[in-house]
Amino acid sequence: NAGVTQTPKFRILKIGQSMTLQCTQDMNHNYMYWYRQDPGMGLKLIYYSVGAGITDKGEVPNGYNVSRSTTEDFPLRLELAAPSQTSVYFCASSYGHGSQETQYFGPGTRLLVL
Amino acid sequence: AQSVTQLDSHVSVSEGTPVLLRCNYSSSYSPSLFWYVQHPNKGLQLLLKYTSAATLVKGINGFEAEFKKSETSFHLTKPSAHMSDAAEYFCVVSEPGTALIFGKGTTLSVSS
Structure with a gap:
C-alpha cells in the first residue's frame, strides 16, 4: 500500500496561472480531504468528499475547486493563483x-505563488 | 464551538529527558482527540487518539496522552526523548458531524 500520494512535491506559480494538485489513495477510502497549512498555523480544511461525485466546501474554499470522479483520486484545482495561496497543501x-475516524495524510505539496 | 489550544509553540529538551507537550480543548460534546506528528517535509502521522474509552492512551514510539475532562486537557508525554522525536506535533479535536480542528502546533527540539 502506497497510502496517500500527492504530486507535485513543489511548484512555483506566477500570479494568475492555474494548476492542479493531484491526490491518489489506494486504501479504498470513501472520504477524502484537502487542507492547507500556513506557517505557524494548524491545518485548515479546503474541501472534502464523501464519495465519488460528491464534494463539499470546508472552512477556506475560496479560490479552489475540486472534483471526485473516482474513489481513488481527488484533485484540487487553483484557477487564478494569488500570493495568498502560497502554502503547503495536504491531501x-x-x-x-x-x-x-483516523485520517491518513499524504506528504504534501509546497506551493509558492509569485 | 470546538477549539484547541497548544500552550507551547516550541519545546526544547535534552535527549533522554521527559517530554511534555500541552494541549487544552473546548468542546460542547464528548470529543475525540488526536495527536499527530509531522517530521520535516513529511505528511502528518497519527501518534494516538482518544475516543471515549480509556482516558490514558498509548501511542506509537513510546508516547502517551491522558484525557482529563475536568481540566479539558490532553497533554502528550514521553518518558525519555530521542533525537528522532524532533518534529512538529499537532493536537486535534473532533466532534460528531464536524471537521477536524487543528491546534497551531508545537515544535519539539531534542539536543544531544
Whole structure:
C-alpha cells in the first residue's frame, strides 16, 4: 500500500496561472480531504468528499475547486493563483467520517505563488 | 464551538529527558482527540487518539496522552526523548458531524 500520494512535491506559480494538485489513495477510502497549512498555523480544511461525485466546501474554499470522479483520486484545482495561496497543501483520506475516524495524510505539496 | 489550544509553540529538551507537550480543548460534546506528528517535509502521522474509552492512551514510539475532562486537557508525554522525536506535533479535536480542528502546533527540539 502506497497510502496517500500527492504530486507535485513543489511548484512555483506566477500570479494568475492555474494548476492542479493531484491526490491518489489506494486504501479504498470513501472520504477524502484537502487542507492547507500556513506557517505557524494548524491545518485548515479546503474541501472534502464523501464519495465519488460528491464534494463539499470546508472552512477556506475560496479560490479552489475540486472534483471526485473516482474513489481513488481527488484533485484540487487553483484557477487564478494569488500570493495568498502560497502554502503547503495536504491531501488526506479516511474510511469513515465519524469523529473517531483516523485520517491518513499524504506528504504534501509546497506551493509558492509569485 | 470546538477549539484547541497548544500552550507551547516550541519545546526544547535534552535527549533522554521527559517530554511534555500541552494541549487544552473546548468542546460542547464528548470529543475525540488526536495527536499527530509531522517530521520535516513529511505528511502528518497519527501518534494516538482518544475516543471515549480509556482516558490514558498509548501511542506509537513510546508516547502517551491522558484525557482529563475536568481540566479539558490532553497533554502528550514521553518518558525519555530521542533525537528522532524532533518534529512538529499537532493536537486535534473532533466532534460528531464536524471537521477536524487543528491546534497551531508545537515544535519539539531534542539536543544531544
